[in-house]
Amino acid sequence: MNLQQIKQRFEVIGNAPLLNRALEVAIQVAPTDISVLVTGESGTGKEIIPQVIHNLSSRKHGEYIAVNCGAIPEGTIDSELFGHEKGSFTGAHGSRQGYFEVANGGTIFLDEVAELPMQTQVRLLRVLETGEFIRVGASKPIKTNVRVVAATNENMQKAIASGKFREDLFYRLSTVPIALPPLRNRKEDIHLLFRKFASDFADKYRMPSVRLSDDAVQVLMNYGWPGNIRQLKNLVEQISVIETSRELDAAMILSYLPAEREKVPAILGEGGSENFSERELMYKFLFDMKKDLSDLKKLVIELVHQNGDFSLSNDQTAIVNRLYKEVNPNFGQSRILPSPTEGSVNEFQATPETEDFETHEEVEESLSLEDREKELIQKALEKHRGKRKYAAAELGISERTLYRKIKEYNLME
Numbered sequence: 001m002n003l004q005q006i007k008q009r010f011e012v013i014g015n016a017p018l019l020n021r022a023l024e025v026a027i028q029v030a031p032t033d034i035s036v037l038v039t040g041e042s043g044t045g046k047e048i049i050p051q052v053i054h055n056l057s058s059r060k061h062g063e064y065i066a067v068n069c070g071a072i073p074e075g076t077i078d079s080e081l082f083g084h085e086k087g088s089f090t091g092a093h094g095s096r097q098g099y100f101e102v103a104n105g106g107t108i109f110l111d112e113v114a115e116l117p118m119q120t121q122v123r124l125l126r127v128l129e130t131g132e133f134i135r136v137g138a139s140k141p142i143k144t145n146v147r148v149v150a151a152t153n154e155n156m157q158k159a160i161a162s163g164k165f166r167e168d169l170f171y172r173l174s175t176v177p178i179a180l181p182p183l184r185n186r187k188e189d190i191h192l193l194f195r196k197f198a199s200d201f202a203d204k205y206r207m208p209s210v211r212l213s214d215d216a217v218q219v220l221m222n223y224g225w226p227g228n229i230r231q232l233k234n235l236v237e238q239i240s241v242i243e244t245s246r247e248l249d250a251a252m253i254l255s256y257l258p259a260e261r262e263k264v265p266a267i268l269g270e271g272g273s274e275n276f277s278e279r280e281l282m283y284k285f286l287f288d289m290k291k292d293l294s295d296l297k298k299l300v301i302e303l304v305h306q307n308g309d310f311s312l313s314n315d316q317t318a319i320v321n322r323l324y325k326e327v328n329p330n331f332g333q334s335r336i337l338p339s340p341t342e343g344s345v346n347e348f349q350a351t352p353e354t355e356d357f358e359t360h361e362e363v364e365e366s367l368s369l370e371d372r373e374k375e376l377i378q379k380a381l382e383k384h385r386g387k388r389k390y391a392a393a394e395l396g397i398s399e400r401t402l403y404r405k406i407k408e409y410n411l412m413e
Contacts, residue, residue: 001056003027009055010048013196014189018181022049029176030056035128037113037173038151040180043228049178050109050149059147062106065099070115077120079136088137100133104144113150113173114159118166124148125169148173183225183232190220193229197236208246210239215250215389223257223398250389254400286372374409377402381411 003023006012012023029036030053038046047066054064072080079089083098099108110116116124127133128148132141150173159165183190194212202209212220225231235256239248380391392402405411 001027006052006056010052012045012048013193014186015192016181016186016189018179019186019189022178022180023052025176025178026052027056029053031058033147035147035173035175036149036178037156037170037176038149038178038180039156040151040153041182041228042153043230044153044180044182045229046151046153046180047109047111049180050107050151053149054107054109054147057107057147059106063103064107064109065103066109066111067099068111070112074117077117078123081120082123082133082135084136085138088135092137095135098133098135100127100144100146101142103146105146107147107149110148110150112152114152114154114156114165116165121166121169125166125172128169128172183228184223187221190225190232191217193232194220194236197233198240201237201240205241207240210236210243210246210248212253213247213249216248216253218393219250219253219257219398222393250399254398257398257400259398259400259404370409373405374411377405377409377411381406 001009003020006023006027012019026036026049036049036053038049040046050066051064054060067081069077078084079092079096079098081098081100083096083101084092086092086095110124123133127144127146131145132143134141156165156170156174160167160170183193191212195209198209198211220232227234239252239256243252245252376395377391380394381388384390384394388399388402388406392399395402397405
């Protein structure tokens with residue numbers, strides 16, 4: 001089967017390069033018995049990959065069992081996976097086969113594998129290395145021939161570092177890693193998925209399908225989708241049932257989207273790690289640029305000081321005077337250079353103020369993030385004549401966030 005046929009068979013919607021790559025790797029490893037670890041955020045559709053692998057393998061006629069490791073209590077997980085003998089624990093009234101015994105010759109999908117207790121991880125490692133396991137309460141090992149595909153939404157390196165997950169088991173499970181991209185990295189697929197879900201729910205509830213305006217499509221593409229495809233599907237179902245209008249604009253979509261949490265990337269500094277929001281990172285970058293520009297202005301002034309024989313034009317004289325005033329706000333109305341009508345421009349003439357140039361202190365402007373944010377919002381609103389939709393797009397935030405900031409800073413027109 002080619003990639004397009006796989007998508008049609010398993011109802012995979014989208015053409016994002018990262019999605020295509022994940023499916024291509026799954027197709028390549030399917031004929032083998034290599035263990036696969038699928039990683040990705042919650043709601044990205046990780047359960048599709050083991051289904052593709054199982055159905056394209058020689059085990060396709062065997063059992064396929066999906067196990068949510070996080071949903072099984074710690075006290076019973078060993079019994080569920082490996083079975084138990086009669087009387088091995090309270091309530092064990094008879095012997096029971098575990099999933100690894102039932103799925104012999106087939107495939108087991110261990111979803112949320114990072115949630116396995118440490119004792120169960122030891123048992124799982126033995127199955128992967130020797131193909132043997134022991135029922136709870138038994139002493140005789142049982143052979144099994146099972147292909148294991150695992151999935152997790154956790155950062156496995158952090159889980160290993162914290163002692164939550166065994167490193168040797170991680171490497172045994174992730175012989176071939178497959179990463180599924182979050183929905184925010186599949187912007188070109190968002191509208192396709194919306195239309196697919198809208199059509200499905202229209203058939204399910206016997207009503208016309210909802211449609212998006214152009215600005216509504218942009219809202220969906222610019223949203224972060226922390227819940228990924230699962231969140232988008234729930235949104236479409238909710239709108240399909242509640243809204244009477246079948247034409248959806250941006251304002252209507254925004255009313256259903258929860259406010260996004262700030263994404264806080266970690267930045268390592270000299271004193272350790274500090275957390276900055278994306279907005280703060282932008283401000284820090286702008287402040288650094290301003291400092292560099294200020295240093296450059298000072299350098300120009302110093303060069304003029306040291307080379308009094310420079311020949312400057314009228315425009316150049318005005319530029320030097322303006323730069324000097326910008327780096328020295330207390331300079332007043334005086335000029336570092338005379339205009340051509342007041343004297344020769346070929347000879348540097350310092351005023352009393354310029355002789356103390358080295359002693360002038362630059363007055364730093366406020367670095368308050370709130371002041372900067374308020375100023376940027378004001379400028380964006382002025383630029384777009386109060387049109388909040390365009391101002392929000394200019395600032396890179398949602399309209400809902402902009403409304404909240406306008407109210408917070410009392411910027412109502």
